[in-house]
Amino acid sequence: MAAYSGIFSGSGALSGLLWFSLPLGAFIGASLSVLIVLALSGLGLNSQVERMLLSGVATSFMFGALTSLLLYFASPQATASVLFWSLGSFAKASWSLLILPTLVVGVSLLIILGMKRQIMALQAGDETAHTLGVNVPKLRLSMLLLCSLITAVLVATCGGIGFVGLMIPHTVRMLFPGRQPILLTALVGGLFMVWIDVLARCLLGNQELPVGIITAAIGSLFFLLILRRRRVVG
Numbered sequence: 001m002a003a004y005s006g007i008f009s010g011s012g013a014l015s016g017l018l019w020f021s022l023p024l025g026a027f028i029g030a031s032l033s034v035l036i037v038l039a040l041s042g043l044g045l046n047s048q049v050e051r052m053l054l055s056g057v058a059t060s061f062m063f064g065a066l067t068s069l070l071l072y073f074a075s076p077q078a079t080a081s082v083l084f085w086s087l088g089s090f091a092k093a094s095w096s097l098l099i100l101p102t103l104v105v106g107v108s109l110l111i112i113l114g115m116k117r118q119i120m121a122l123q124a125g126d127e128t129a130h131t132l133g134v135n136v137p138k139l140r141l142s143m144l145l146l147c148s149l150i151t152a153v154l155v156a157t158c159g160g161i162g163f164v165g166l167m168i169p170h171t172v173r174m175l176f177p178g179r180q181p182i183l184l185t186a187l188v189g190g191l192f193m194v195w196i197d198v199l200a201r202c203l204l205g206n207q208e209l210p211v212g213i214i215t216a217a218i219g220s221l222f223f224l225l226i227l228r229r230r231r232v233v234g
Contacts (some may be wrong), residue, residue, distance in 0.1 A: 023100060026152035033059050034144045088161035088212025090197050097157055104153045108146055113182065119143065161212045163219020164189055170226065 040055035071079050112119070118139050121129040126136050168189040172181060193211070196218075200209040 023153045023156040026156040027149055030148035030152040031145060033063060034148050038141065038144070084210065085159040087210035088159040089208065089210045090158055091208050093158065101153050101157050105150055108150050109186070111146060116182070159212060161215050163215050164193065167219050167222050168192060
């Protein structure tokens with residue numbers, strides 16, 4: 001985070017390079033993981049969801065092992081900083097850090113809204129999307145890389161905050177069945193994170209709890225309830 005905010009405390013090309021290096025490195029790592037998963041599971045119409053999930057789990061463990069190896073040889077101070085960052089927090093948030101995330105998320109959202117029809121067709125199944133004239137492999141690859149860019153920039157800014165992208169869309173779909181309100185989902189997700197941050201600042205006295213801990217706890221309970229509900233219905 002210190003390197004990321006260096007553009008506003010330093011000057012010249014070096015500070016700008018340090019400001020851009022963390023999101024760029026995160027995007028390279030995210031894109032590499034996506035390409036590995038797609039190479040193992042396939043891009044075509046015959047690719048199976050189970051293979052993609054297993055490939056994602058294997059890739060996650062591989063990169064997790066690499067991260068643990070780097071932390072093992074790092075200094076205790078660097079290890080503590082990375083650990084706190086990985087939990088996710090808005091403690092060091094500032095308006096100056098929002099320039100790149102706002103630009104990336106805004107442009108990406110416009111692209112997603114422009115391709116909404118193709119994405120909706122893809123949700124109906126690969127075969128259905130193919131019969132409607134959608135280039136399924138190209139669309140899937142482009143959307144995965146675009147989501148990797150968004151995720152990389154946001155994680156580089158505030159660390160890993162899990163389950164939000166899974167909880168909020170499910171909740172919005174339950175409130176508005178049969179519809180896909182993308183802008184409303186984004187608004188609900190933003191409001192949810194604002195109140196989670198307020199909760200993180202109020203739970204403990206004189207210190208702020210990492211946001212990722214709260215979202216992980218709420219998200220795990222949310223999906224346990226979803227799984228139990230589906231089991232009862234089934």
